[in-house]
Amino acid sequence: MIEHKIIFAGPTGAGKTTAIGQVSERPPVSTDVINSDARYNKATTTVAIDFGEITLDAGEKLRLYGVPGQHRFSFVWDIAARGALGVILIADNSLPEPMKELQFYLDGFASFVKSGAAVVVVNRLETHPSPSQEDYVNMLIARGTPLPVCACDPRKKEDVLTVLDVLLTVC
């Protein structure tokens, strides 16, 4: 059986845990704890990894790893990224400067981003239409790392499956 490891990364509150929870066949392994950081309006936050599994129609098995968004947990990114096929970078368009925020994760997963083994996903585009999907595409071209950009609601299973499909196509 072919197995692939996929990483979900992006800012705190972007929807990484939600996305994995939507598609995982079994209840995901969760390392969410109570959040004490007033900058984020959320009750819990991931501090180690989320882990979910999904088997595709072709028999491929995907192991889905979500990593914490906060910069202080960047050491987890390197550990989780070992042996991964590709990375899904979720941008949160409700942030004041979502594209600027995304740069940190583009740099944090630079080897995947440079080799094209990554997809940029824009969440909350319906409620926060700017920057547009095209703005993201142009920003990625301008920085010399063109990547597919998808609009996605991580609460919708079909959306997340589509993104996984796009990532497997480019990897």
Added chain:
Amino acid sequence: MHDDSMRLWRESPVFKAVCRAEMDELRNSTPSVQAGIIATADGFDVADVCVNDTYSPARLSAMASSMMALAGAVAREVEYPNCESLIVESSGGKTIMMSLPGTDGRLVLLVIADNSASFGMLLMHARQCAHRIQKRLNLTTDGAAES
């Protein structure tokens, strides 16, 4: 939506002083202890005493919270009710992480020690330190909230 108790502890000079005093006591009773750090469950450092100033309490706090969360996930996976402590054994020494009793997993005590003391003594003294902090935390919780 965020939880303020951990932030209040983090920002309370009284609470930090109590933690440092008790971790100093741990170091005095157990010279193998190289560092003691109190971290929040979401990875912020609250207080530390470090013999070795190359240690970064901020980085170690983030790591301790990740480790405790992962260990808790392992415990849940095998249907054990909780994870109280976690031990990293190495040729260089031992690292113990434990939930501070009475904080509902909101605070973690990290103890770093070399191999010069017996592990049993180290673990016992670390637990006693955690319980002393708990006792004084109950006494100072209101003060911490006001600070």
